[in-house]
Amino acid sequence: MRGRRVLVVEDDYVLADGMEQALLAQGAMVVGPAATVSQALGLIARADPLDGAVLDVKLLTEWVYPVAEVLRERGVPFVFATGYDRSSIDPRFAGIPRIEKPVDVSSIAPLLFG
Amino acid sequence: MGEDPAVDTPARRYRMLFEAMDEGFCIIQVMFDPHDRPVDYRFLEVNAAFQHQTGLSDAVGRTMRSLRPAHEQHWFDIYGRVARTGRAERFEHAAAELQAYYDVFACPVGTSEEATVGVLFRNISGRRRIEESLRDSEERYRLIVENARDYAIFTTDAHGIVNDWHGGAERIYGYSRDEMLGRGFDILLTPEDRRDGGREAELRIAAETGHVPVVRWRLRKDGGRVFIEGAITALRNPDGSLRGFLKIGQDVTARRAAEEALRESRRRQRALIEGIPQLVWRASEPAHWTWCSPQWTAYTGLTEERSLGLGWLEAVHPDDREAARMAWARAGDGRPLDMETRLLNAADGGHRWFRTRAAPVRDDTGATVEWLGTSTDVDDLRRLQDQQHVLVSELQHRTRNLIAVVQSVADQTLRSSDSLEAFKQRFVQRMAALSRIQGLLSRSDLKAITLGDLVRMELDALGASAAAERVAVGGPEVPLRNAIVQTLSLAIHELATNARKYGALAAADGRLSVLWRLDDPGAQVPRLVIDWMEDGIRPAPPENGRSEGGFGRRLIERALPYSLGATTQYRLERGALRCRIEIPLHRRAEGDD
Numbered sequence: 001m002r003g004r005r006v007l008v009v010e011d012d013y014v015l016a017d018g019m020e021q022a023l024l025a026q027g028a029m030v031v032g033p034a035a036t037v038s039q040a041l042g043l044i045a046r047a048d049p050l051d052g053a054v055l056d057v058k059l060l061t062e063w064v065y066p067v068a069e070v071l072r073e074r075g076v077p078f079v080f081a082t083g084y085d086r087s088s089i090d091p092r093f094a095g096i097p098r099i100e101k102p103v104d105v106s107s108i109a110p111l112l113f114g
Numbered sequence: 115m116g117e118d119p120a121v122d123t124p125a126r127r128y129r130m131l132f133e134a135m136d137e138g139f140c141i142i143q144v145m146f147d148p149h150d151r152p153v154d155y156r157f158l159e160v161n162a163a164f165q166h167q168t169g170l171s172d173a174v175g176r177t178m179r180s181l182r183p184a185h186e187q188h189w190f191d192i193y194g195r196v197a198r199t200g201r202a203e204r205f206e207h208a209a210a211e212l213q214a215y216y217d218v219f220a221c222p223v224g225t226s227e228e229a230t231v232g233v234l235f236r237n238i239s240g241r242r243r244i245e246e247s248l249r250d251s252e253e254r255y256r257l258i259v260e261n262a263r264d265y266a267i268f269t270t271d272a273h274g275i276v277n278d279w280h281g282g283a284e285r286i287y288g289y290s291r292d293e294m295l296g297r298g299f300d301i302l303l304t305p306e307d308r309r310d311g312g313r314e315a316e317l318r319i320a321a322e323t324g325h326v327p328v329v330r331w332r333l334r335k336d337g338g339r340v341f342i343e344g345a346i347t348a349l350r351n352p353d354g355s356l357r358g359f360l361k362i363g364q365d366v367t368a369r370r371a372a373e374e375a376l377r378e379s380r381r382r383q384r385a386l387i388e389g390i391p392q393l394v395w396r397a398s399e400p401a402h403w404t405w406c407s408p409q410w411t412a413y414t415g416l417t418e419e420r421s422l423g424l425g426w427l428e429a430v431h432p433d434d435r436e437a438a439r440m441a442w443a444r445a446g447d448g449r450p451l452d453m454e455t456r457l458l459n460a461a462d463g464g465h466r467w468f469r470t471r472a473a474p475v476r477d478d479t480g481a482t483v484e485w486l487g488t489s490t491d492v493d494d495l496r497r498l499q500d501q502q503h504v505l506v507s508e509l510q511h512r513t514r515n516l517i518a519v520v521q522s523v524a525d526q527t528l529r530s531s532d533s534l535e536a537f538k539q540r541f542v543q544r545m546a547a548l549s550r551i552q553g554l555l556s557r558s559d560l561k562a563i564t565l566g567d568l569v570r571m572e573l574d575a576l577g578a579s580a581a582a583e584r585v586a587v588g589g590p591e592v593p594l595r596n597a598i599v600q601t602l603s604l605a606i607h608e609l610a611t612n613a614r615k616y617g618a619l620a621a622a623d624g625r626l627s628v629l630w631r632l633d634d635p636g637a638q639v640p641r642l643v644i645d646w647m648e649d650g651i652r653p654a655p656p657e658n659g660r661s662e663g664g665f666g667r668r669l670i671e672r673a674l675p676y677s678l679g680a681t682t683q684y685r686l687e688r689g690a691l692r693c694r695i696e697i698p699l700h701r702r703a704e705g706d707d
Contacts, residue, residue, distance in 0.1 A: 012515070013601065013673030018522035035676050058511070060597050060677065061700050083514030088507050102518035 001109040002027035007043060007053035009067055010081070011035045011060045015101070019054065019081075022105035035059065040067045044074075052112035053078035054103070057089060065090055077112045137236045138167030144190070144197045144229040145177065152194025154179040158230065167237045168212055182211040196220045197229040206238065215239045264364060266342070269349065271358040274298050274317055286342075286365045288335030299361070302332045304339065320346040321356055328363060341367045392488040393457075395426070397472070400451075400485065401442040410489075415460025431456035431465050438470075445472070451487065466493035512555075519600070520548065526665050540665075547607035550575060551600055562593035565642065568603045569628050572610040581619060589630035592642055598697065601669070601677045608666030609646050609693065617691060618648035625649045632699075639698045648691040670695065 006028045010016040016033035023030050031047050034040035036059060044050065044067070053071055055064045057080050064080075071078050079097045080089065086098060097111040132139050142155040157173040165171050170181055178185050186209065196203055202221035209216060217238045224230035259267050259280050266283035270276050279294040287294075287302055300308060307330065319326040326346050331339045344363025351357045387394050387407055393414075394407040406421045414421070414429035421429070430438050434455040441453035451472040456465035472487030523544050531537035550571055554563050569587055594602065618624030626648050633641040667684060674680035674695060681696040 011677055012519065013669070013676040014522040014526070014604075015515075015518050016676065017668075017673075018518070018525055021525065033676075035679075083511035083518075084507055085510060088511075101514040102521045 001113070003029065004051040004113070005029050005031055005048060006108075006112075007031040007040065007047075007050050007076075007078075008033035009035075009037075009040045009053065009059070009064055010056040012056075015056075019103060019105065022103075023108075026105060026109070037062055037064065037066050040064075041070060044070055050074075050076045052076065052108075054081050054099075054108060055079070057082040057084055063090070065093070068093055068096070079108060079111050132161040135161070136163055137234055138164045139235075140164055140173070140233050141223055142178075142193060142231050142233060144193050144231060146194065146229070152190040152197075154190065155193055155231075167216075167235060168214075170212075184211050185209065193220060193231050193233070194229075196222055196231050198226055200226060213239075215242045266344070266363045266365070267361070268294070268299070269358055269360050270299050272321075272356045274300060274359070277358065286334075286340055286363075287332070293335075304331050304333050307331075316346055317359065320348050320359055324348045328361075332363075339367070340365050341370045390488075392490050393468070395421075395487050395489075397485040397487065400445060401439070404484070413460065414458055429458045431458070441470075450474070451485070454492065457489065466491055467496050468492060516548070516552070520545070523548070523665075526668075530665050543611060544604070544607070546575070547572065547604060548600075551603045554603075555596055555599060558596055558599075563596070563599050565589065565592045565594060565602075565630055565644070568594075568599070568606055572603065572606050573628075576610055576614045576619070584618070584623075584625050586625075586627040586629070588628075589644075590632060592630070592632060592699075595700065598678050601673055602697070605666075605669045605674055605695070608669055612666055613648055613691075617651050621650050621652050623650045624652075633696075639700060642697045642699050644695040644697075646691070646693040646695070649689065651686075651689045651691060 001023070006023055008016060008019050008023070008030055010019060010033050013035070016035070020030045020033055031043055031050060032040065034043055050071075053067075053076060055067060055078055057064050068078065068080075079099055080093070081099050081101060081103045082089070083101045086094075089096075089098065099107055099111070139161040140157055141159040143158055144152050145154045145156065147153045154177045156177045157175065160173055164173065173181060178189075186207075188207065189209070192203060192205065195201075200222045202219065204219050206215065206217050208214075214237045216235045218233060218235040220231050220233050222230070223232040262280070263282045263285055266286040267280045268276055268283045269278040276294045276297055276299055279289070279291045283294070284290055289301075316326055316328060324347065327344070328346055329343050330341070332342045334340055342363035343366045344361065347360045347362075349357045349360055388409065391409070393410040395403050395410060396405040398404045401424060403422050403424075403426050406418050406426070410421060410426075411417055414426075416425065416429050419425075427435055427438065438453060438455050441451055445451035451470065454467055454469050457468045458464075459466055468489040469492045470487060470489040472485045474482040475484050475486050477483050524541060527541045527544065528537055531540060554567060554571070566587070566589065573585065573587065613619045613624075613626055618626040626646075628644070628646050630642060630644040633643050670682050670684055670693065674682055674697070679698050683692070683694045685692045
């Protein structure tokens, strides 16, 4: 995880902040966090290439799938962090690893980077 | 007889009379045996009609035994008696060998010793036949009438007075023959018929038309009622005048009751089938409908004619037709049918889900006679099940999210606490605030949460009502989306807690006002502007929740902008706090949680 550039998309500040703190503690470099799809897409376009991403599935008023599509196009590995169960996730992304909230940040690195 | 034919004598005149008349006439001489028993007789004279009446020719001079040896003995006995006693006799008797029946007058015409007898006779075989057949016929009718136990047969005179009453009538009406003879038949009428002049009407019509059918209730002697199916027939004299009436009626009470019960049963069945909300239908063989209820036609708009056979498939959603055929194929060998398909609703052109079930109707041998099926609207049920699935999923999401929030609040409270005691105090308060919010959220499907609810709830939790005269709260009722409630109310909790500990509510003369308004309420995204203002604050120690990095200020200055897109100002100077929070209120339609 050390030195990896990881995008965090999470609409709840408290959770985003907690995730950021935990990732930083593991030595990662956090991009974001972003609370909306448009913020996230802006960061992807602007930032240096990403090494991975952690996406909350349901944001305040929208689903995160447009972000997931762009990441897949670019070959960036990502995981969903969500309270929803697997059947609630868009079947287009059925193969994407899913971690449940509350997130144990130490479980993210193996999923993203093997 | 040797008289001169030219001379008119009494003997000649009698002779001419005998020759001219239709009756046969002869004079015989009875012959006796030594014991004085009559054994034969000889014809002495016969008239012209004799041969026609007897069939015997050239009889004069010959004996009866020589002509007809088997002639019955009683003929000889009678003539012998007449000859011996001298008394005439009149009788009727059969003569088998002559194949005739005779009406005979025999009288002595000489002395007892001469034993001559005059016999005047007439062949009455024809009349006898008619009389016999009449007797037979009457006997037959009598037997029929008396044995027709199921029919009430009686006659009345022209005024309706009973003058004949047979066994069946007694059985059906309960009155004996003696009771009824001489009484008017109107005691058999029901009170209604009597009141309506039914008797007169029946008799008048029968008299006019000769025959009137009677199908109605009649009264029994015991007061019970019998339902009679029959007729009244007018009886007429040979001159055409009305003699009376013949009434024949059958007691069909039991049959009528059975028919009525059957009709009632059919009515009930029909009311049931057409009254239940299910669409009902019948099929002669799998999938081939032979009947459908009005509800089917009302729902699908398909007439019964169009639905029969496989016509019903037209109402099935095209995507479900194959499944329907498969379901029938599985049910074909006697297993019940059970399937869910969408059916077209003629009223709105949409489809609704129906559960269709059918069971085979079997005869006494167990063979399937037909199928009786119902289709039940389960669309609402399915929609509720879908909603329930969404709710369960949402609950799971919310619970996990909440645990994550608790974990995060614990982390951050820990970071800003310099002792475990301080951590405990603040953490417990924050958990209490979170708990209050969950309580509000759980009821939010009944009534949307408003900003006023959040503000009053947090101030009440601090006991601010004790300082009510120093607190002003006001603004329009603004319903909030559930998605922003939790973050916003945590922020308000931090503001209120700090006011209680360090701010306006901690000082004896401090004043707090929380005022809000909707800016540009008609816009696509109206802005909710909240002003939290405290005055009369005592100078505060530096290390508290109002410092730059404190949890409360981070929520207001970072979380609200981050999560809700809010703009916030937070100024604390010269004993006064001015905090303004502006939140864009997105429309609920965009996808609430």
